[in-house]
Amino acid sequence: xxxxxxxxxxxxxxxxxxAEGTTLQGNIVTHSDIRIDGNLIGDVVTLGKLVVGENxxxxxxxxxxxxDIYGKTTGDIMASHSANFRSKSVYKxxxxxxxxxxxxxxxxxxxxxxxxxxxxxxxxxxxF
Numbered sequence: 283x284x285x286x287x288x289x290x291x292x293x294x295x296x297x298x299x300x301a302e303g304t305t306l307q308g309n310i311v312t313h314s315d316i317r318i319d320g321n322l323i324g325d326v327v328t329l330g331k332l333v334v335g336e337n338x339x340x341x342x343x344x345x346x347x348x349x350d351i352y353g354k355t356t357g358d359i360m361a362s363h364s365a366n367f368r369s370k371s372v373y374k375x376x377x378x379x380x381x382x383x384x385x386x387x388x389x390x391x392x393x394x395x396x397x398x399x400x401x402x403x404x405x406x407x408x409x410f
Contacts, residue, residue: 296330302337309342311409318353325357327409336370345405351388362402378405 296314300306304320315330318338326332326340331348334340338353345360351371359365361379369387377394380402384390397405 300338302335313410327406329406329410334371345409360397360405362397362405 298310298312298314298316300316300318300320300322302319305323306320307323309325309327310316310322311327313329315332316326316328317333317335318340319335320338322338322340323342325343325345327345329347331350332344332346333350334353334355336352340354341356343357343359344355347361347363349359349361349365350368351366351373352368353370354372356374358376359373359379361377363379364381364383365377365379366383367373367385367388367390369385371385372389374391376392378397378401379394380397380399382394382396
C-alpha cells in the first residue's frame with residue numbers, strides 16, 4: 283500500500299557508495315544519498331543527493347533532489363532542487379533543475395532547462 287503522506291526524507295549519514303575500483307551495471311532507486319567514486323552504468327533515482335566523485339564515472343539518467351558532479355557524467359539529469367558542476371567535472375547531457383551552479387573549469391555539453399516548482403515536484407512520480 284502506498285503512503286499518502288509523500289516520500290520521506292533520507293536520514294543523516296544514510297549514504298550508499300560505489301567505491302573507486304568498482305564497476306556496477308544496473309539501475310538504482312533509493313531514498314538515501316548516493317556517492318559514486320567508481321563506475322556506474324545505469325540510471326539512478328534518489329530522493330537525496332547524488333555525488334559523482336573526482337574519479338567517478340557515471341553513464342545513465344539521474345533523477346534526484348540535488349547533485350554534485352566532480353567527475354565524469356554522461357546522461358540526462360533531472361534535479362528537483364539543484365545541480366552543481368565542480369571545476370574538474372565533465373558533463374554531457376540535458377539538465378532540468380531549479381538551481382544550477384557551474385564552477386570555472388567545468389565542462390558542460392548539452393542543454394539546460396529551469397524547472398518551475400510545480401514541475402520539480404513531479405519528477406519522482408511513479409518511483410515513490
